[in-house]
Amino acid sequence: MKQNNRKGWQPIAVILLFLICWQLSIKIWKIEPWLLPGPIAIFKEGIKSYDSLIPHIISTINLTIVGLLIGSILGLLIAFLLHLIPGVKEAFYPLLILSQNVPIIVLAPLLIIWFGFGVFPKLIIITLVCFFPITVSALDGFRQTPSGLMNYMKMAGASKLQIFWKVELPFSLPSIFSGLKISATYSVMGAVISEWLGAKSGIGVYMTLASSSFRTDRVFVSIFVIMFLSMLFFIIIAIIERYTVKWKIKGAKQK
Template sequence: MRRWWSHVWPPFVAVLFFLAVWELCTSLFHIDKWILPSPVDIAKETADGAGDLWGHVWATVRLTLEGFIIGTAVGLVIALILHLIPFLKSALYPLLILSQNIPTIALAPLLMIWFGFGLLPKLIVITLVCFFPVAVATMGGLKQTDRVMLNYMRMIGANKRQIFAKLELPHALPAIFSGVKIAATYSVMGAVIAEWIGADKGIGYYMMLQKSGYRTDRMFVAIMVIVALSLLMFGIIALLERWLVRWKPKQES
């Protein structure tokens, strides 16, 4: 418990200090609320609008989870196929990198034109955001398999399936989880971007409404919700990693 607190209190104190400076500056310089609301104003607006905000939060959570699961699955499948078929990896890996050079916000309108304003284009947006870090991390982890153990398993007659299941995949789990944690945080961003383009509910839709009304305080409320969801997604995956990868040696503090 003490070790956990020693890692938590420095960023906790830094955040409190930042909020205190923010509150002090808005008070001393008399900054208008519509330009930069104070943390107290944001907290009050969060409490006052919690009832209306919850429906938007739940819509974004559902979209995020669906897109994250699909994007992670696609990334894992692509990584496994490219790992098992080296020729495909040399041919398609540059295309994977190229897919990340197209801004999601620019691609989303095209998806809406092609697939309409339903759920499918939103899931495609999140999948495009999530699959790449998972695929790259998985391929990197599979590539870094211990060569001594790999040669040993080949010497004792293990086939490719046994080598993959008992050596390559377990050895790659830490790298896979690193990619999944990145994808988990990106999935929230992807969901919000998808909702900006076309939705009738969700945090992205909520932000567009508040922008039109110059409700900066509510915009900050939405940003806080996005940050909280991203941290929650990251924390859940980190706990899952800690439970599944128990053999991973603990890093020295």
């Protein structure tokens, strides 16, 4: 336990060292604040603009949560269909891969043209960013089911659906949660990109206004908020995984 606690401080130490080097390099080379503000200046600006920043953060969080939920459900449904229906995976899996080769920043203006400036095109963008990692992770998890257990279920006369719900799905949960953690971090990015294209509030709007007025410190405040939200969603999914896949954690501890 003590060793795990010590390891937990290593990332924090690296981040603090990076911020100290950043602050010292600005003083040594006398870099102008409008070009690259220091961590202290960014922190002060974050506190100063707290009241005006909070509504944007809440808007982005709400949009991210809804988009992540839709993307997660869609990703799991697609994985279930590809796995359970014979021939569907071979036909549609290449199309899923091709869908990820279209840059979101290029597709987003088209969605605005087709569906307007409402919430719907923004949710589409977040969903497109989120569903693919979940689908791929779930399909990989289904393939990792022990063959011996599969053969035992077939010998016992279990149907394909019974094998799926009682064996394949439980064994794929660690892989599914891995995809969820990736999608959780991507969802914030997708929300910010969607806000760039037209929104009344959100971190993307705040960042656009700061960039157009050459407020580099506020741009960095936005970047740090995005990083914090991405890490927060990642940690929430990891906590849910810890209490959902207890058998996997117990097995890892025994090893």
